[in-house]
Amino acid sequence: MKISDSEKKVMDVLWQSPSITAKAIIRQLDPNLGWQDRTVKTLINRLLKKNAIGFKKKGREYLYFSKIDKEDYIKSASDNFLQRVFNGSVSSLVSTFAKKEKLSKADIESLKTLIKEIEKDG
Amino acid sequence: MKISDSEKKVMDVLWQSPSITAKAIIRQLDPNLGWQDRTVKTLINRLLKKNAIGFKKKGREYLYFSKIDKEDYIKSASDNFLQRVFNGSVSSLVSTFAKKEKLSKADIESLKTLIKEIEKDG
């Protein structure tokens, strides 16, 4: 199942608010997108068709929820990207960011901590 | 300019072989893709239209070359991906891979080296 860029923005809202009306989704989306309400409704319907999301009827309104686990999505999107662009090499990926000072001090500390934990686990 | 997944596979060949005929591109693409020659020619023409590649005529054949720098492409694709999926956080990205033991011993050594270099540079 492929989630398009626009669809992903709707998913982000649903991951953040697990049970939400169309109207509320529309309100939570970044206004800078400049989307009409109808556009969002279409995206919702496409996600329904893809079985990426579901709904529970509440009065006249539908409360939409995601059927995809966010972490699972991130994991598989990351794997795909890594494979596609870096032939699976995490270090190549990271060094790409390092090359233009995209690694903050905090990033570096996080990485060091992460590496420590990994080496501790064996 | 957006390079689609299929177009990217053609770009990969061009980045590897900087001046190459359509026939040779076709031969160098992964046979498992199962593409007909015509499919590749279409992709070549779309990349031409996008001005992602150019050609130099040589006899009856065209020698195609990439107009996009590979590193630039990788950089910008990575930035986009990081922003889109991780809100710009490199450490989130890396910890995603770490979580399922996607980091090899070699990756870890590379990362440590990288971190050392970064901290050396200040």
Next chain:
DNA sequence: TACATAAGATTACAAATGTAATCAATTAGG
């Protein structure tokens, strides 16, 4: 009750993408 509004359902259109076919012109081989 009647009308307006809101919410979802269905349809629309253009461009991009995946994959391929067909056509036209030139070259190569017999």
Next chain:
DNA sequence: CCTAATTGATTACATTTGTAATCTTATGTA
């Protein structure tokens, strides 16, 4: 020279995606 093959150019078709419009039905308000 003639024919077949090759190479690039142009066209094709279905699906996906981006963005939106229109229709239908139910609810809410005056």
